[in-house]
Amino acid sequence: MTAAEVTSPKAIALQALDRARLLTEPSLREAVDTLPGSIRHLVGYQFGWWNATGRTERVAAGKALRPTMVLLAAEAAGADATAAIPAAVAVELVHNFSLVHDDVMDGDAMRRHRPTVWKVFGIGSAILAGDAMLNLAHEVLADSGHRHATEGSRMLSAAVTELLEGQCDDLAFEQRDDVQLAECLRMARRKTGALLECGTGLGALFGDGSAIQIERLRSFGGELGLAFQFVDDVLGIWGHESRTGKPVHSDLRSRKKSLPVVAVLSSGSPAGRKLAQAYQDGRKLTDEDVAMLADLIDSAGGRDWCLTQASALLERAMASLHAAAPAARLEELRALASFVADRDR
Structure with a gap:
């Protein structure tokens, strides 16, 4: 690897993610170990620490984006990253609570290249595992002894409320044929942006x-969170399974009203009307159907529009970041932000 590759934004971002995992995982494991045995087993499976039978294994885990942002925000504020480890652990627990429940609500059978918690252990057990992680997140903050623990817990609660509101809207959209783009943007900002905004706030x-x-x-976190969702929705249609852990075109198979879909649906164009017909048709979509719909959305500009919006949001995020701290403290956050908004390329 050349010196330029080592210092590229992607390399810096990946190093920051690795560093955050090393810092937070011991405390995360310690927190999970306080759970009752049966629930601990489910949560550990979600984090990829062991398989369905409890045998230790190490599978591809999440990116640890949110705890990384918490720790880097603490450093941007002038502190050592270790000061924010409880906040990072709490945010990662809330994020995984939302993933487990999302998988139940969306009926997703795969996440991170392995069966989801509900698929292995059942819907009821998955719901309980998610509830346990949410409760544990607040316990971690309360037990941290940090002088801002109470304020931090309130901040996290407010973010969870927004996240739940966004998820509720997302579910409601499945039953509606008249979803507007402004509604979809508000939903995405709540469902994804709220927790990233909270994470950088908690870190600071x-x-x-x-x-x-x-x-x-x-x-910074809020704008980057929305950019993340734009790119995630692009990957939900065009992302390869080796990168996303889900089958290609997965969002179209489930007729999810994601940002590129709603952009085309609300365009008033012939492509929008054709897409609307496919979404209103109750029959199961074939591989050929979803491939055709993906091409339709792409040719109608849905993909390019999402990536343009993500770039604009990244610029706004960077402007807020540069106003927050001296540039010397921001290199990793800048690199991480660019990495998040550039995952489709």
């Missing part, structure tokens, strides 16, 4: 940042 809070630093880092 536990890093004893000033009120203005907390505000600007929260803004």
Whole structure:
């Protein structure tokens, strides 16, 4: 690997993600070990620490994006990353709570290249595992002894409320044929942006940042979170299974009203009308059907529009970031933001 490759934004971002995993996983495991045995087993499976029978294994885990952003935000505020480890663990627990419940609600059988919790252990057990992670997140903050623990718990609760509202809207969209783009944007900002905004805010809070630093880092996280969702929705249609852990065209197979889909549906164009007919038709979509719909959305501009929006959001996120702290503290956050918004390329 050349010196340029080592210092590329992607390399810096990947190194930051690896560092955050090393810092947070011991505390995350310690927290999960406090759970009752049966629930601990389910949660450990979700994190990829062991298989369905409890045998230790190491499978591809999540990117650890959210805990990484928490720790980097604490450093941006001028603190050592270790000051925000409880906040990072809490955010990662909430994120996985939402993933487990999302998989149940969406009926997704695969995540991270392996069967989802509900698919292995049943819907009821998966719901309980998610509930346990949400409760544990607040326990981790309360037990941290940090002087901002109470304020942090309130911040996290507010983010969870927004996340749930976004998820509720997302489910409601499945039953509607008149979803507007502005509604879809609000849903995405709540469902995805809220927790990333909270994560950078919590990092700055536990890093004893000033009120203005907390505000600007929260803004950075929120804008980046929405950019993340735009790219995620692109990957949900055109992403390869080797990268996403889900079958190609998975969002179209389930007729999910994601951002590129709603952009075309609400365009008033012939492509939008054709897409609407396919979404309203109750028959099961074949491989040929979903491939045709993906091409239709692409040719109608849905994919390019999403990537353009993600780029604009990244610019706004960067502006907030640069106003939050000296540039010397921001290299990893800048690299991570670029990596998040560039996953489709």
